[in-house]
Amino acid sequence: MTDRRIHKNKIKFHKDAFDKTSEERRNSVLSIALGEFASKGYSATSINDIARDAGVSIGAMYSYFASKEDLFLTIVNEGHFLMVEILSAIGENSSDVFDCVKKMITSSRTFALEHTLLNQIYLDLTTQALSPLAVRLSSELEQVTPVLLSSIIDKAKAEGLVSEHVDAKMASFCIDNILMIYQFSFSSDYYKERMRMYLGDEELTDIEKVEAKMMQFIKRAILL
Amino acid sequence: MTDRRIHKNKIKFHKDAFDKTSEERRNSVLSIALGEFASKGYSATSINDIARDAGVSIGAMYSYFASKEDLFLTIVNEGHFLMVEILSAIGENSSDVFDCVKKMITSSRTFALEHTLLNQIYLDLTTQALSPLAVRLSSELEQVTPVLLSSIIDKAKAEGLVSEHVDAKMASFCIDNILMIYQFSFSSDYYKERMRMYLGDEELTDIEKVEAKMMQFIKRAILL
Amino acid sequence: MTDRRIHKNKIKFHKDAFDKTSEERRNSVLSIALGEFASKGYSATSINDIARDAGVSIGAMYSYFASKEDLFLTIVNEGHFLMVEILSAIGENSSDVFDCVKKMITSSRTFALEHTLLNQIYLDLTTQALSPLAVRLSSELEQVTPVLLSSIIDKAKAEGLVSEHVDAKMASFCIDNILMIYQFSFSSDYYKERMRMYLGDEELTDIEKVEAKMMQFIKRAILL
Amino acid sequence: MTDRRIHKNKIKFHKDAFDKTSEERRNSVLSIALGEFASKGYSATSINDIARDAGVSIGAMYSYFASKEDLFLTIVNEGHFLMVEILSAIGENSSDVFDCVKKMITSSRTFALEHTLLNQIYLDLTTQALSPLAVRLSSELEQVTPVLLSSIIDKAKAEGLVSEHVDAKMASFCIDNILMIYQFSFSSDYYKERMRMYLGDEELTDIEKVEAKMMQFIKRAILL
DNA sequence: TATGAATGAGTGTTCATTCAT
DNA sequence: CATGAATGAACACTCATTCAT
Numbered sequence: 001m002t003d004r005r006i007h008k009n010k011i012k013f014h015k016d017a018f019d020k021t022s023e024e025r026r027n028s029v030l031s032i033a034l035g036e037f038a039s040k041g042y043s044a045t046s047i048n049d050i051a052r053d054a055g056v057s058i059g060a061m062y063s064y065f066a067s068k069e070d071l072f073l074t075i076v077n078e079g080h081f082l083m084v085e086i087l088s089a090i091g092e093n094s095s096d097v098f099d100c101v102k103k104m105i106t107s108s109r110t111f112a113l114e115h116t117l118l119n120q121i122y123l124d125l126t127t128q129a130l131s132p133l134a135v136r137l138s139s140e141l142e143q144v145t146p147v148l149l150s151s152i153i154d155k156a157k158a159e160g161l162v163s164e165h166v167d168a169k170m171a172s173f174c175i176d177n178i179l180m181i182y183q184f185s186f187s188s189d190y191y192k193e194r195m196r197m198y199l200g201d202e203e204l205t206d207i208e209k210v211e212a213k214m215m216q217f218i219k220r221a222i223l224l
Numbered sequence: 225m226t227d228r229r230i231h232k233n234k235i236k237f238h239k240d241a242f243d244k245t246s247e248e249r250r251n252s253v254l255s256i257a258l259g260e261f262a263s264k265g266y267s268a269t270s271i272n273d274i275a276r277d278a279g280v281s282i283g284a285m286y287s288y289f290a291s292k293e294d295l296f297l298t299i300v301n302e303g304h305f306l307m308v309e310i311l312s313a314i315g316e317n318s319s320d321v322f323d324c325v326k327k328m329i330t331s332s333r334t335f336a337l338e339h340t341l342l343n344q345i346y347l348d349l350t351t352q353a354l355s356p357l358a359v360r361l362s363s364e365l366e367q368v369t370p371v372l373l374s375s376i377i378d379k380a381k382a383e384g385l386v387s388e389h390v391d392a393k394m395a396s397f398c399i400d401n402i403l404m405i406y407q408f409s410f411s412s413d414y415y416k417e418r419m420r421m422y423l424g425d426e427e428l429t430d431i432e433k434v435e436a437k438m439m440q441f442i443k444r445a446i447l448l
Numbered sequence: 449m450t451d452r453r454i455h456k457n458k459i460k461f462h463k464d465a466f467d468k469t470s471e472e473r474r475n476s477v478l479s480i481a482l483g484e485f486a487s488k489g490y491s492a493t494s495i496n497d498i499a500r501d502a503g504v505s506i507g508a509m510y511s512y513f514a515s516k517e518d519l520f521l522t523i524v525n526e527g528h529f530l531m532v533e534i535l536s537a538i539g540e541n542s543s544d545v546f547d548c549v550k551k552m553i554t555s556s557r558t559f560a561l562e563h564t565l566l567n568q569i570y571l572d573l574t575t576q577a578l579s580p581l582a583v584r585l586s587s588e589l590e591q592v593t594p595v596l597l598s599s600i601i602d603k604a605k606a607e608g609l610v611s612e613h614v615d616a617k618m619a620s621f622c623i624d625n626i627l628m629i630y631q632f633s634f635s636s637d638y639y640k641e642r643m644r645m646y647l648g649d650e651e652l653t654d655i656e657k658v659e660a661k662m663m664q665f666i667k668r669a670i671l672l
Numbered sequence: 673m674t675d676r677r678i679h680k681n682k683i684k685f686h687k688d689a690f691d692k693t694s695e696e697r698r699n700s701v702l703s704i705a706l707g708e709f710a711s712k713g714y715s716a717t718s719i720n721d722i723a724r725d726a727g728v729s730i731g732a733m734y735s736y737f738a739s740k741e742d743l744f745l746t747i748v749n750e751g752h753f754l755m756v757e758i759l760s761a762i763g764e765n766s767s768d769v770f771d772c773v774k775k776m777i778t779s780s781r782t783f784a785l786e787h788t789l790l791n792q793i794y795l796d797l798t799t800q801a802l803s804p805l806a807v808r809l810s811s812e813l814e815q816v817t818p819v820l821l822s823s824i825i826d827k828a829k830a831e832g833l834v835s836e837h838v839d840a841k842m843a844s845f846c847i848d849n850i851l852m853i854y855q856f857s858f859s860s861d862y863y864k865e866r867m868r869m870y871l872g873d874e875e876l877t878d879i880e881k882v883e884a885k886m887m888q889f890i891k892r893a894i895l896l
Numbered sequence: 897t898a899t900g901a902a903t904g905a906g907t908g909t910t911c912a913t914t915c916a917t
Numbered sequence: 918c919a920t921g922a923a924t925g926a927a928c929a930c931t932c933a934t935t936c937a938t
Contacts, residue, residue: 044353129265
């Protein structure tokens with residue numbers, strides 16, 4: 001297990017010039033763009049606004065990115081890279097399925113809280129209108145989770161930890177559905193409110209307990 | 225249990241004039257708008273285009289709806305009404321939790337297939353950028369599912385069908401997360417592809433089997 | 449000879465809305481556009497400038513014309529219509545080839561002087577860069593002159609006015625070449641200067657004499 | 673007749689730095705610029721595009737030429753130099769007017785075919801919009817043809833080859849008009865199509881015959 | 897001398913909305 | 918009630934030119 005990198009992230013959506021500017025400029029552009037795309041959505045975001053707020057000329061903007069689309073994808077791509085890294089780490093450092101799922105639950109929340117804007121953008125990307133953009137990322141988005149989850153469940157089945165009646169693929173799908181929306185529940189106002197309706201305000205104050213219950217739900221579903 | 229209507233749908237986002245036009249015009253406007261909003265997303269959709277394609281003047285358009293927002297909300301509202309009706313029916317006609325969940329799984333799929341465009345719009349609405357719009361619907365969107373699911377689970381616990389260790393709220397949340405994304409998997413290209421990655425092409429040919437497995441996952445999670 | 453219209457000018461490049469505005473607006477837009485296109489050329493002309501100078505919003509501009517191209521073609525088309533009308537009239541009212549050519553010489557000059565801007569635009573259109581636009585007009589530009597000239601020469605040959613050794617097609621081509629540039633010599637500075645170099649300043653003061661000499665050149669070329 | 677060079681080409685529109693670069697670079701820049709200006713016209717051509725395609729930095733571009741205008745003029749100037757050389761050669765090697773005109777007809781075609789792009793640019797230059805640029809060349813463009821033609825015709829008149837009733841200036845003007853457009857008819861799509869309308873597809877297959885007929889037209893116009 | 901990042905006014909075009917008819 | 922002409926700020930993007938390296 002030498003190469004811990006599942007994902008290589010070869011694709012880049014920016015021009016060479018972007019690599020050559022000062023890190024300050026780069027960060028400024030990316031963070032402003034992140035904020036704009038996250039709060040307004042792809043369509044409603046203006047590249048001119050981003051340029052102005054980032055203190056960069058639009059001319060420079062277009063010397064960094066060939067198009068608004070490419071700027072957007074650059075951000076999504078970086079975000080995805082982050083998530084994949086976290087997932088890979090979890091995959092490698094988990095003793096068993098339950099440990100793994102537990103860590104995934106927690107990191108769903110922490111990732112959404114630490115990278116709220118990124119998460120909002122990711123939600124936007126799943127939208128039908130942005131499917132043409134998602135397609136451009138498809139090779140990158142080749143999901144890590146399906147493989148990770150179902151292989152770890154299969155292993156657990158072999159070890160007798162998980163019932164042989166459990167369908168690994170379906171279980172992975174269901175678990176990821178649960179986690180995906182859980183994650184959105186910390187970044188999108190819509191899902192935040194929805195979670196509040198399900199779990200109530202008070203319950204949510206003790207997030208450890210919430211996650212313990214979620215763990216329990218999943219555990220019951222696959223346990224021997 | 226006299227009033228079987230959970231949802232009253234009192235709110236309307238259109239002007240009176242819209243009620244007074246011919247049904248043909250009304251349908252034309254709504255169906256064109258549905259198609260446009262679904263495929264392009266809220267921001268990228270032009271009210272002028274909708275008017276033209278619907279064979280209605282923009283002037284008329286603005287006598288029907290105060291703004292683009294209101295036209296959008298009118299459509300979302302109607303869609304939500306449809307979903308609530310289906311859910312209510314399921315709630316009333318189910319013999320027990322398992323029957324109820326089974327019906328919910330099936331109707332997630334059939335609803336998404338029959339009302340694909342509506343479903344795509346709904347996904348758009350969950351986006352952070354549209355949260356101000358979602359807020360305007362909040363009283364309407366006061367979720368039916370949380371109440372329905374958790375009450376039915378509680379009942380089942382009382383009847384000894386469901387383990388007393390199951391947390392009704394969390395179970396409802398998890399089940400709805402699973403179903404929500406399952407539903408999107410029939411309307412949004414993004415989630416469609418994601419489901420294919422989890423379950424594979426072949427598996428998906430026999431949808432009955434897929435849903436049976438999903439049912440099994442949920443059943444195990446809450447069964448005694 | 450009842451229908452005196454050779455050319456029907458069915459094609460229009462403007463939207464219906466343009467027909468519906470006030471004639472004042474129409475004239476304002478067209479005359480400003482004429483001036484801009486003529487002096488700056490198609491590419492360097494800004495539709496926003498035209499709108500501003502014509503006292504019309506750009507929005508209105510685009511409700512009149514689908515594109516800058518269409519505005520340009522609308523003007524060229526009208527100009528061509530004018531020229532064709534003049535040529536048709538000449539064709540019908542000429543007693544013989546010589547009379548006809550004489551009238552064509554004169555009207556080349558008067559047309560260029562009365563419609564200098566139009567003529568400048570027409571020159572621009574012959575440019576390779578604008579050939580895609582010229583193609584859109586091709587059915588309209590189906591030249592009247594070739595038919596008119598060669599048929600009138602053929603007739604004159606039959607009547608013994610013109611030598612039978614004269615090739616009607618080539619003669620038409622040569623005569624029109626002479627006239628075309630003569631016409632440009634009254635609208636484009638370049639050709640104006642060029643004519644001055646050929647004919648000299650003084651000679652040009654008596655334009656009747658110039659045209660008599662030109663007539664003589666052509667006459668000798670085709671006379672019996 | 674010691675100095676056989678009519679034209680000195682002293683004017684240069686490029687900076688010294690351009691003379692100092694490698695010939696390869698020089699050719700690359702000029703040939704790319706030629707192609708761009710020819711197909712897109714002066715205004716629509718981007719100096720940045722030329723630089724990129726020529727494999728030269730924009731910085732270098734501006735060390736070679738003070739402006740887009742100068743780059744354009746450099747090319748036009750070179751082209752003009754070429755044409756003048758050909759014309760001078762014809763003037764010197766012709767036995768009489770008819771021989772001279774014959775050679776001019778042929779070289780109009782061959783020049784247009786061998787230097788199509790240059791010819792297209794030259795047509796662009798005659799445009800009113802580019803007249804400010806043409807002015808900068810005026811001393812250079814001081815036409816060779818007027819002098820050449822009218823002097824050779826005058827000589828022929830003295831020798832009794834050409835009718836004394838022929839006005840040398842006007843004849844030169846007319847002949848050059850014929851030739852100029854004939855030349856454009858091999859480089860600009862517009863004039864190409866126009867010639868086709870005059871002379872027909874079939875006729876044009878035997879270009880020798882076409883030029884013989886043209887020669888005949890001109891001959892008749894000036895012959896004794 | 898050569899590079900290419902940077903600028904910012906300007907391009908053609910769109911679109912939510914208003915209002916006179 | 919319905920029409921659609923009109924508005925003008927805004928959009929994604931281009932380009933001639935400058936200048937620090």
